[in-house]
Amino acid sequence: MPKVNVASPLRSYTHGAASVTASGSTIAEVLASLEQQFPGIRFRMIDEQNRIRQHIRLFVNANGVTDLSAPIADQDVLHLICALSGG
Amino acid sequence: MTAQTVWIGTRKGAFALQSDEHRDRWALIGPEFLGHVIHHIIQDPRDPSSVLMAAKTGHLGPTVFRSKDGGKTWKEAAQPPAVRVATSNEKGRSVERVFWLTAGHVSQPRTWYAGTSPCGLFRSYDDGEHWEPVAGFNDHPAYTEWTGDGGTPDGPLLHSILVDPRDAAHLYVGLSGGGVFESLDNGASWTPLNEGCAADFLPDPDVPFGHDPHCVVLHPLKPDRLYQQNHCGIYRLDRPERRWTRIGNSMPRDVGDIGFPIVLHPTNPDVAWVHPMDGQSVWPRTSIDGKPAVYMTRDAGASWVRQDKGLPPSQAWMTVLRQAMCADACKRVGLYFGTTGGEVWASADEGESWRCIARNLPEIYSITCSRAFNA
Numbered sequence: 001m002p003k004v005n006v007a008s009p010l011r012s013y014t015h016g017a018a019s020v021t022a023s024g025s026t027i028a029e030v031l032a033s034l035e036q037q038f039p040g041i042r043f044r045m046i047d048e049q050n051r052i053r054q055h056i057r058l059f060v061n062a063n064g065v066t067d068l069s070a071p072i073a074d075q076d077v078l079h080l081i082c083a084l085s086g087g
Numbered sequence: 088m089t090a091q092t093v094w095i096g097t098r099k100g101a102f103a104l105q106s107d108e109h110r111d112r113w114a115l116i117g118p119e120f121l122g123h124v125i126h127h128i129i130q131d132p133r134d135p136s137s138v139l140m141a142a143k144t145g146h147l148g149p150t151v152f153r154s155k156d157g158g159k160t161w162k163e164a165a166q167p168p169a170v171r172v173a174t175s176n177e178k179g180r181s182v183e184r185v186f187w188l189t190a191g192h193v194s195q196p197r198t199w200y201a202g203t204s205p206c207g208l209f210r211s212y213d214d215g216e217h218w219e220p221v222a223g224f225n226d227h228p229a230y231t232e233w234t235g236d237g238g239t240p241d242g243p244l245l246h247s248i249l250v251d252p253r254d255a256a257h258l259y260v261g262l263s264g265g266g267v268f269e270s271l272d273n274g275a276s277w278t279p280l281n282e283g284c285a286a287d288f289l290p291d292p293d294v295p296f297g298h299d300p301h302c303v304v305l306h307p308l309k310p311d312r313l314y315q316q317n318h319c320g321i322y323r324l325d326r327p328e329r330r331w332t333r334i335g336n337s338m339p340r341d342v343g344d345i346g347f348p349i350v351l352h353p354t355n356p357d358v359a360w361v362h363p364m365d366g367q368s369v370w371p372r373t374s375i376d377g378k379p380a381v382y383m384t385r386d387a388g389a390s391w392v393r394q395d396k397g398l399p400p401s402q403a404w405m406t407v408l409r410q411a412m413c414a415d416a417c418k419r420v421g422l423y424f425g426t427t428g429g430e431v432w433a434s435a436d437e438g439e440s441w442r443c444i445a446r447n448l449p450e451i452y453s454i455t456c457s458r459a460f461n462a
Contacts, residue, residue: 009122009144040163044147048169049179055146082146 002030002072007082013041022078027058028068030078045080057081089458091415093423094138094158095431095445096125096453101140103158104445105459110421110435113444119161120152127410129188130157130457131214133196139215141185141201149185151201153215157460166217168201168209170225180205187410188215189248192255202245206234206262208274223275224260224268233279233296235264246409247303251310259303259313266298267315283331285319301347302409309356314388316349316361316409323388334388338363342375342382342393348412352420352437357387360394360414360438362407362424373404381422381438397441398432405430410453425451 001021006014014020022033028050035042045056050068052058058065059079060072072078088108095102100118123142131137138158143149151164173179182203191198191210201209201218208221220226227233234243244263251257256273259280266281279296286298299318306312311326314334321335321344335344345366352358360383365371374380380395405426412424422434429448434441 007146009146039165040150040167043167043169044150047148047181048171049173049181051179051181053146053148086145 001074002076002078004030004034004078004080007080009082010041010044010080013038013044025071025073026068027060027065027070027072027078030072031068055083057083088417091417091421091456092130092158092459093413093431093433093444093454093456094128094130095425095448095451096128096140096410097429097449097451098124099449101125101128101142102445102448104431110415110417110433113433115445119158124184125452126184126186127188127453128455129190130455130460131190132457133190133193135457135460137214139188139199141188143184149182149203151185151188151215151218155214164211164216164218168203168207168218168220170207170220171222180207182207183242185209186244187246187248189250192250193252194255198255200248200250200258202248202260204242204244206230206243206245206265208245208248208260210274221274223270223272224277227277233265233268234262235297247300247315249303249305249313251305252307253310259305261300261303261315262296263301264297264299266296267300267303268296280324280329281331282329283324283333284315284317284322285333287319302349304349304351304359306351306356308354312356312387314349314351314359316346318345318366320344321346321349321361321388332388334384337389338382338391339393342380343367346407347372347409348407348424350412350414350422353414353416355385358383358385359388360384360412360422361391362412364406371404372406374406377402377404379403379405381424381434381441383438394434394438395441396439397434408452410455411451413454413456415456416458421456423454423456425454427451 022030024030091106093104100121102117104113127141138154140152150167152161187202189200199211208224209218247261249259258270268277269280281298300315303315313324322331324331338344350360379398382391415421427450431445433444
């Protein structure tokens with residue numbers, strides 16, 4: 001199962017875990033798996049129209065992804081990143 | 088006299104000020120959800136153990152937090168306000184933030200309403216655990232016309248959700264850049280209610296909607312009486328009339344009638360307070376001439392009295408946002424306002440005198456109050 005690295009603002013959902021695993025062969029499936037394990041986490045990153053929220057970035061390994069149908073393999077790492085912005 | 092809780096929503100978390108029974112001493116509690124943007128906190132007047140909070144962080148999507156023990160512990164809503172999925176030929180919207188919360192009618196003890204940016208109206212039937220769009224507004228054929236295209240730099244807002252205490256199906260909402268709208272059928276249909284309100288920023292000032300109410304209030308004991316602090320003045324409406332009267336015309340000319348909040352006396356519908364701000368040139372939105380003051384009317388807007396005793400006499404450039412001023416329900420009404428500079432000011436004598444009861448808080452977005460809840 002892919003490993004998922006969780007940005008700190010989202011760790012309230014993962015009980016503080018910075019890294020979890022989730023099942024799926026696409027980003028969408030992995031996010032659905034995360035939602036099943038950690039209810040509420042998906043909506044904080046993905047909006048009602050299945051768009052990645054403005055200040056969220058997803059990376060598979062070192063590659064940014066914007067399409068939730070993008071594939072992900074068991075040995076890949078999905079990074080959930082909050083963009084560097086704020087104040 | 089009873090102890091009061093002043094709930095404080097800020098850009099960086101939620102706080103509360105708890106008073107003693109005389110409102111003399113105040114203890115600051117918090118922060119809760121440090122770092123979260125808290126737009127509104129409402130303790131349920133029907134069940135004081137229940138408190139709802141509209142929240143988001145700078146990065147994450149919006150949500151609602153709920154407490155069932157007067158604010159001691161919190162849990163996130165299972166289904167925060169979210170618009171429906173767009174059809175293939177629609178440009179889909181998404182809720183950017185939950186901005187406003189209103190408890191429903193007393194006959195519907197678990198019903199709540201939420202207003203969002205972009206403009207959206209949502210309802211919960213289970214104490215804020217699950218939220219559903221009010222399709223009669225959100226999917227109205229005139230939605231785009233009513234709410235405008237983009238709104239202000241802060242985004243278009245749906246706020247001032249009002250429920251007629253005589254009739255749960257009778258609702259009002261305010262739209263920034265849209266105006267006041269009324270529903271008589273539980274939100275299934277809506278009509279604009281903006282006659283008499285100025286819209287100086289529009290090329291055609293005589294339009295049925297497009298106005299910018301900042302804060303609209305309805306008196307609980309005289310629900311046919313509404314007031315609004317608009318971008319273009321202070322108004323009163325006595326139903327069944329449909330034309331607002333600009334009561335701000337009786338404010339002193341050197342002060343004007345621009346501001347964000349308007350607050351009503353809990354039992355006297357002729358008494359209201361406003362916090363004027365500078366709306367000249369580039370709209371500083373700060374205290375006029377750096378001399379903050381509250382203005383009170385005792386005669387439904389026919390005349391206004393300045394109240395500034397205890398407030399800084401000069402070089403105090405305060406901004407008080409639309410949700411950041413409130414009154415308690417004590418016999419000698421207490422008033423509270425929070426500034427974007429992180430101060431909370433209180434009056435225990437209906438505005439006659441003021442003192443600062445909290446400083447150094449983050450930018451304050453919301454001030455609401457209720458009787459202190461003791462579990």
